[in-house]
Amino acid sequence: DAKTTQPNSMESNEEEPVHLPCNHSTISGTDYIHWYRQLPSQGPEYVIHGLTSNVNNRMASLAIAEDRKSSTLILHRATLRDAAVYYCILRSWTGNQFYFGTGTSLTVIP
Amino acid sequence: IAGITQAPTSQILAAGRRMTLRCTQDMRHNAMYWYRQDLGLGLRLIHYSNTAGTTGKGEVPDGYSVSRANTDDFPLTLASAVPSQTSVYFCASRLEAGGPTDTQYFGPGTRLTVL
Numbered sequence: 001d002a003k004t005t006q007p008n009s010m011e012s013n014e015e016e017p018v019h020l021p022c023n024h025s026t027i028s029g030t031d032y033i034h035w036y037r038q039l040p041s042q043g044p045e046y047v048i049h050g051l052t053s054n055v056n057n058r059m060a061s062l063a064i065a066e067d068r069k070s071s072t073l074i075l076h077r078a079t080l081r082d083a084a085v086y087y088c089i090l091r092s093w094t095g096n097q098f099y100f101g102t103g104t105s106l107t108v109i110p
Numbered sequence: 111i112a113g114i115t116q117a118p119t120s121q122i123l124a125a126g127r128r129m130t131l132r133c134t135q136d137m138r139h140n141a142m143y144w145y146r147q148d149l150g151l152g153l154r155l156i157h158y159s160n161t162a163g164t165t166g167k168g169e170v171p172d173g174y175s176v177s178r179a180n181t182d183d184f185p186l187t188l189a190s191a192v193p194s195q196t197s198v199y200f201c202a203s204r205l206e207a208g209g210p211t212d213t214q215y216f217g218p219g220t221r222l223t224v225l
Contacts (some may be wrong), residue, residue, distance in 0.1 A: 032210040041202045042171075043216030044153070087152075091210040097168065100142075100153035100212055 004088045007107045012078045020073040020104055022088030026067050032091045035062065035073045037084040038103070043086065047073065083108045112136050114217035116201050121190050131186040131220050133201030141185040141207035143168075144176060144199040153200065159184055160207035171180045191224045198222070202212070 012018040025031065034049040048055055048062045050071075054103040057063040062076040075082055087103040119133045135142065144156040145168075155168030159178040173195060175187045184203075188195055202216040 030210070033211075036158075036214075043202070043219055044214075045216065049211065049213070067112040093208070093210055097155055097158065098143075099155075102150065102152040 003099065004090060004101060005090055006086070006101065006104045009031065009104065009107065011107045011108040011109060014077075014079050014080060014108055014110050018078045018082070018086075018106065019074075020086050020110075022072070023070045024088070025069045027090055028092065029068075030093055032070050033062065033064060033068075034089045034091055034098075036087045036089065036100075037058070038087070039081075039084045044100070047086070049091070061092065078106075078108045080108050080110060082095055082106065114203060114215055116217040116220050118220060119218070120134060120221040120223075123188075125192055125224055126190050127157060129186075129191055129199075130203075131199055131222070133176065133186070133217060134182050134220070135184075135201075135203045135215075135217075135225055136182065137205075138181060138213065139203035139205050139215070140181065141182045141204040142178065143187045143202040143204075144174070144184070145202065146170065147219075148197050156186065156199075159190045159209075161209045178224075191222075193224045196222060196224045 003042045036044040037046040038044040063072045085103040085105050087100050114135045114154050140161045143158045145153045147153050154170050157176040158163045162181045199220045202214050204212050
């Protein structure tokens with residue numbers, strides 16, 4: 001599976017939108033983009049995934065660049081409970097392992 | 111539905127001792143995984159199992175062994191613990207091993223300290 005690059009940390013004000021970027025310049029045409037997050041003292045949890053089109057669910061939105069070399073996880077209104085480490089992961093049809101990097105640590109300021 | 115349970119929640123262990131971390135899932139998932147998480151290094155895969163009866167090595171398998179006698183249980187054993195194995199250990203599972211869309215579910219973790 002190809003690797004991803006994320007900023008180490010970001011800050012956001014409470015109730016403001018948050019855009020978490022991820023670069024994946026070596027993505028292949030069939031790789032899916034997954035996002036997980038890890039709340040303090042918990043295991044990671046699934047947030048969202050997509051292939052080419054933008055995706056929305058109850059937790060977040062995923063915006064995928066037209067060339068698929070980058071993507072952005074969007075939290076529409078950050079809450080204090082969104083403070084976590086967010087991981088961007090690529091998943092292929094052939095690989096059966098998840099490669100977690102160090103992710104982006106999001107701090108939400110009240 | 112409990113999902114994934116891990117035991118113990120935390121443990122302090124003397125170096126050289128043998129330790130088994132337990133992981134049980136009730137989702138009938140075929141694939142299971144063990145990760146360790148160290149500060150600044152993110153999550154690293156130790157061992158995995160694509161289905162009951164099979165296991166494989168991940169990024170950092172040395173010093174650890176696993177078994178998968180049935181679908182539900184995936185214990186991780188440290189035969190002779192060393193201080194560098196101090197970490198937080200997460201067990202995870204997926205419905206199937208392959209495919210790019212299936213999500214992975216994680217347990218609450220075991221915090222292990224080896225002195």
